[in-house]
Amino acid sequence: MALEAGPNFDPKQFAFDETLADAIYWTDERLSGGSTPEAFGANNSGTGVGGSTLHWGAFVPRADARDLRLKSESGQGSDWPLVLSDLVPFYERVEAFIGVSGPAAYPWDAGRRYPLPPVPRNGPAQIMAMACGRQALRATDAPAAVVSRPFTAEGAPARNACINCGFCHQGCRNGAKTSMDVTYLPLAVAHGAEIRPESVVHGLERGADGRISAVVYRAGGVDRRQRCRAVFLCAGAVETPRLLLNLGLANGSDQVGRNYMGHVATQVWGRFPDAVRMNRGYPSSLISEDMLRPADADFAGGYLMQSLGVEPLTFANSVARGRGLWGPALTAYLDRYEHLAGIGINGETLPSEANRLTLSDETDALGLRKARIDFGYGPNEARLNAHATRVMTDLWEAAGAQDIWVLERVAHTLGTCRMGRDGDDSVVDPYGRSFAIDNLWISDGSTFPSSLAANPALTIMALALRSAEAFLAA
Numbered sequence: 108m109a110l111e112a113g114p115n116f117d118p119k120q121f122a123f124d125e126t127l128a129d130a131i132y133w134t135d136e137r138l139s140g141g142s143t144p145e146a147f148g149a150n151n152s153g154t155g156v157g158g159s160t161l162h163w164g165a166f167v168p169r170a171d172a173r174d175l176r177l178k179s180e181s182g183q184g185s186d187w188p189l190v191l192s193d194l195v196p197f198y199e200r201v202e203a204f205i206g207v208s209g210p211a212a213y214p215w216d217a218g219r220r221y222p223l224p225p226v227p228r229n230g231p232a233q234i235m236a237m238a239c240g241r242q243a244l245r246a247t248d249a250p251a252a253v254v255s256r257p258f259t260a261e262g263a264p265a266r267n268a269c270i271n272c273g274f275c276h277q278g279c280r281n282g283a284k285t286s287m288d289v290t291y292l293p294l295a296v297a298h299g300a301e302i303r304p305e306s307v308v309h310g311l312e313r314g315a316d317g318r319i320s321a322v323v324y325r326a327g328g329v330d331r332r333q334r335c336r337a338v339f340l341c342a343g344a345v346e347t348p349r350l351l352l353n354l355g356l357a358n359g360s361d362q363v364g365r366n367y368m369g370h371v372a373t374q375v376w377g378r379f380p381d382a383v384r385m386n387r388g389y390p391s392s393l394i395s396e397d398m399l400r401p402a403d404a405d406f407a408g409g410y411l412m413q414s415l416g417v418e419p420l421t422f423a424n425s426v427a428r429g430r431g432l433w434g435p436a437l438t439a440y441l442d443r444y445e446h447l448a449g450i451g452i453n454g455e456t457l458p459s460e461a462n463r464l465t466l467s468d469e470t471d472a473l474g475l476r477k478a479r480i481d482f483g484y485g486p487n488e489a490r491l492n493a494h495a496t497r498v499m500t501d502l503w504e505a506a507g508a509q510d511i512w513v514l515e516r517v518a519h520t521l522g523t524c525r526m527g528r529d530g531d532d533s534v535v536d537p538y539g540r541s542f543a544i545d546n547l548w549i550s551d552g553s554t555f556p557s558s559l560a561a562n563p564a565l566t567i568m569a570l571a572l573r574s575a576e577a578f579l580a581a
């Protein structure tokens with residue numbers, strides 16, 4: 108049985124209209140503070156059966172082995188309680204099941220093979236490829252959880268090939284983009300699982316033995332109780348710790364809510380003489396991993412680079428926020444939308460005591476205290492960001508861009524229930540099982556001990572599969 112706060116959408120409901128896409132964003136209020144406050148809502152969290160994969164970008168790099176051992180390598184950050192070879196078999200199984208498109212040969216990992224050929228490159232990807240060539244950087248077709256031809260995995264519905272419409276972040280009507288509602292959830296239902304949408308969990312009851320005995324949730328305005336033998340809490344790196352902190356559970360280590368991380372996700376934009384039409388095509392179709400450990404780095408860790416494509420309304424929001432344009436100046440800039448292209452990064456953020464999710468004094472409709480998230484770049488993130496901004500600006504200059512500008516951004520929600528080997532300084536073990544309550548498992552981005560440079564979702568899925576097997580074997 109799975110309880111999900113949001114609705115169960117029919118993908119045909121997803122409209123080719125950005126103003127109608129709000130339904131798939133988690134828009135409950137969160138309080139965002141710190142020196143680099145993160146934007147939530149459409150920027151960061153989804154809701155509905157499928158969660159944030161309904162509106163994610165489906166860009167699926169794997170973790171780099173060095174990032175899992177960053178502390179050992181650099182003395183900074185945190186090591187994971189597992190190594191890459193623990194994850195690779197799960198990456199391979201997830202990629203085969205969800206349908207990942209990618210290049211025939213991956214320049215940074217000679218042995219890697221993707222099940223499907225790449226999706227076509229969009230306009231910004233073509234510019235980025237040309238710019239990387241001029242700057243002697245390697246770039247290739249990105250691993251994308253988008254099926255480039257009709258695809259059916261065992262137990263899951265048949266999916267159509269991508270039609271390059273560019274509306275991935277508004278929900279894919281076509282089933283081509285991987286989301287949990289067209290992959291793992293139908294498989295689970297076929298095996299007898301029940302999914303209860305519009306069911307908001309707000310309580311976890313414990314028996315005399317201290318184990319979780321029931322989940323309390325509100326559906327249709329009524330509180331209901333579901334008895335259980337075990338619970339997987341998978342509400343994301345904001346709602347999972349918020350629930351645990353509100354309920355005073357699983358926090359003997361005092362680590363719940365600590366080490367909140369968003370990736371450094373700065374973008375560089377420019378205008379090109381010829382039309383680029385970035386609204387078309389799968390947005391993140393090119394990747395470079397050459398900056399995972401740049402030779403001239405003055406920081407620990409590194410970053411990935413990717414091409415961008417952003418639909419007009421979302422882009423207008425970014426321009427207003429990031430460039431400070433408004434009114435006629437904003438519309439004049441957007442008149443050149445067809446000629447604009449961007450490049451962006453996903454960069455390592457070190458876990459930090461100062462970056463933390465706590466509970467505010469304000470409560471929501473269920474009487475639970477709202478999450479307050481304080482996040483700020485430390486010196487390492489600031490140096491990484493400066494390096495990436497320089498590299499991306501050089502690339503866009505090499506490509507002939509004019510009117511280049513930088514959009515500072517933080518993306519993703521990670522940390523807050525870190526995994527580790529010891530219950531004194533971590534919330535869950537390397538399989539996601541709570542140290543404090545042995546029938547409570549956590550399976551979402553909250554368990555990351557460090558952010559990694561790779562975008563998180565593929566690793567979340569691989570860890571989920573690993574947890575599920577450990578649970579069944581326990």
Ligand SMILES: Cc1cc2nc3c(=O)[nH]c(=O)nc-3n(C[C@H](O)[C@H](O)[C@H](O)COP(=O)(O)OP(=O)(O)OC[C@H]3O[C@@H](n4cnc5c(N)ncnc54)[C@H](O)[C@@H]3O)c2cc1C
Binds near residue numbers: 111159307309350
């Ligand atoms: C715009 C956008 C683009 C992204 N692009 C990429 C990308 O290209 N590549 C990548 O790797 N990652 C990307 N991400 C990040 C990725 O989608 C997330 O990291 C990942 O989906 C998080 O998974 P999760 O399991 O932690 O939580 P989520 O997928 O957020 O799932 C949490 C679910 O729990 C539900 N929930 C919360 N509280 C309750 C409650 N109390 N009761 C019941 N249900 C509850 C929510 O409604 C939601 O459905 C993107 C994210 C966004 C928002």
Ligand code: SF4
Binds near residue numbers: 253269278280284390
């Ligand atoms: S570009 Fe492809 S994956 Fe994205 S929404 Fe359109 S059909 Fe779906």
